[in-house]
Amino acid sequence: MAYETVVGLEVHVELATKTKLFCSCRTDFGDEPNTNTCPICLAYPGTLPVLNEAAVALALKAALALNCEITRETKFDRKHYFYPDLPKAYQVSQFDRPLGRNGYVDIEVDGEKKRIRIERLHLEEDAGKLIHTPGGTLVDFNRGGVPLIEIVTAPDIRSGKEAAAFLTELRAILAYAGVSDVRMEEGSLRCDANVSVRPVGETRFGTKTEIKNMNSIGSVERAIEYEAARQMEVLAQGGTIVQETRRYDEARRVTVGMRAKETSADYRYFPDPDLVAFTIPEAWIEEIRESLPELPDARRKRYVEEFGLSSYDARVLTQEKAVGDFFEAAVAHGGDVKAIANWMMVEVLGYLNKEQKSIDAVPMTPAHLSRLVRLIEDGTISGRIAKEIFPEVIATGADPEALVREKGLVQIQDAALLEAVVKRVLEANPKSVADYLAGKEKALGHLVGQVMKETKGKANPGLANALLKKALEARRGAGGA
Incomplete structure (x- = not known):
């Protein structure tokens, strides 16, 4: 049975703000662990968030650059999950009223153009970073609270190659717009891929797996191709696909199961009571639209x-x-x-x-x-x-x-000087001379190369070619002498 691959991407992009989303801690990459932190981003009891206006502006700029419709009446929600890098035990994100909807990015693969739809673009805070060592796991909260946009595509992608083309174009658009430095090696652009397969001609989606831990566009392409092939093999052998989160092992170039995949209900979203809903003025949207480069x-x-x-x-x-x-x-x-x-x-x-x-x-x-x-x-x-x-x-x-x-690399333009070189080259290469006179035009290229070699590349190639032809035709006229 023939199968087709279906892929949707979730791309997280750190915004190029100087401070975090809800506090004044700096967002500098590479600083000493846990030096860019405060009671707000460490979730001390009694602290209250203050929204960073610059982050909202950059998120709007990204949404407009990606052809999204702007949700003017929007809000923040709490997304609950328990992980050591999330001190509040919830992430401030956006659920049912994302900042942008219904955008698109046009890509080209093998000369074929295709439009990849963007279902939503929302603003949220980043989590901290886990650092695994032989002695245990450490947590760096410098990244916790850094403003992110999450860009979720429709399941329009049909191969790893298309995913790579989308990410390449998305990265370029966001860099041009100045909303992020989009450096995957520093984690300011990260991508998860939802992959499923289905029989060709089928309209229903198959069971999907989510792939994480991909640190380059090439890794995304390879991981998707491997995971699609793995699922096809499981189905061909009569097995079933388990909905789960998998990580990509770059060294072995395989995906490995990590844990069962959550659904949106598991996150128990509800509006964040510390952050009021807000309206984005139409004039501000137009001002940002006009500022797009x-x-x-x-x-x-x-x-x-x-x-x-x-x-x-x-x-x-x-x-x-x-x-x-x-x-x-x-x-x-x-x-x-x-x-x-x-x-x-x-x-x-x-x-x-x-x-x-x-x-x-x-x-x-x-x-x-x-x-x-x-x-x-x-x-x-x-x-x-x-x-x-x-x-x-x-x-x-x-x-x-x-x-x-x-x-002393100035090109030799002196015809008299080059004529002497041409004469020596012709005398040193009688076979090439005979070949040319016998009608083998390619021999001329060898002779030009010899002139260039003797002059250490300084001879004017056009002049060398003309002088060689002149000398060779003179020999032809003299009967090949």
């Missing part, structure tokens, strides 16, 4: 229309806001746009991936990249020389023009 999809369309880039190139260059900003700044400094785009996608992103760095962590500036491209365009250096000096430019911030002069 250009988002990834709009930027991609502009790159295609304004710069003449392919949709693929535009997507690569806009996935990270900082990369798109760098690219546009380089273009503003001058140089061929498509050449700059190619350098960004191949050399710059290649270096960043290899070194595991962000573009704002390298000394190279947009002006440096523009200058490097223009040195190739005006014939000062060849593309080969540019690639040779690029690692030093990006790693040290060295000026490309000064580096070329210092290393």
Whole structure:
């Protein structure tokens, strides 16, 4: 029997506020454990919460960026569960009146576009962090009370690949909107996946499992693919799927059962009596809507229309806001746009991936990249020389023009000088000469390569090619001598 995978995601995103949701404790990541705490976020008896207006504004901004309808009359609820990282024994969240509803994110997978619906976006407080050690489990409450938005998708996702595409696009939108730094490695974006399978053509959903402990977009994709395959195998053997929470073991690339899965009734939601319901003014919503910057999809369309880039190139260059900003700044400094785009996608992103760095962590500036491209365009250096000096430019911030002069890498444009090199190359490669004269055009490429080798890459390739052809045709006219 053929099955299809059905996935819904629950994404938790820490908002980029300076202080927590209901108190004035700082939200800085990496501080000493339990130093950013107070009686409010540690749930001392008699303390009362005060809502952080900046958190509400960022949550509204996220909801608008994700095409959600705003719930103007909203409130906070208590979600009860007992866990060591939750000092109140309940989490302040939103149940039946979430801040945003009925949004969507458009994705593209293998050239196919698809809309993933967002059922709800609500504001809540984060829990603390459990730190497991050989001697026991410790709790760091620095994270407790940090403002979160939870984004819940409809069960529209049909594969791990689609889930990865959604998370990639969601991460980009939230980063562009400035609502979060969305760093999965620091836990400011976390994702749980609800996975079920059903026979192809069936409309009812199968029994779902929830997967946790996924620390990268790649982990989410792999975990979903494994879990779907596991469920299909269980059903094929006549078994049944148990509704449970499972964790993803990245080292073994398998999901492992943790505990039975709760339902919403188990959380015993009720309105928080310490936080009154409130109305969001329409004027405030419109003010935030007007403040939204250009988002990834709009930027991609502009790159295609304004710069003449392919949709693929535009997507690569806009996935990270900082990369798109760098690219546009380089273009503003001058140089061929498509050449700059190619350098960004191949050399710059290649270096960043290899070194595991962000573009704002390298000394190279947009002006440096523009200058490097223009040195190739005006014939000062060849593309080969540019690639040779690029690692030093990006790693040290060295000026490309000064580096070329210092290393004596200026391209040889002197025809008389290159003619002497061409003569030596032809004499040293009689077989390639004979092959070319016999009609094997590829032999010319080998001879050009030899000229470049002898000049240590400094010969102008176009001039070298022209001089070689001229000399070879002269030999042809002389009967191959």
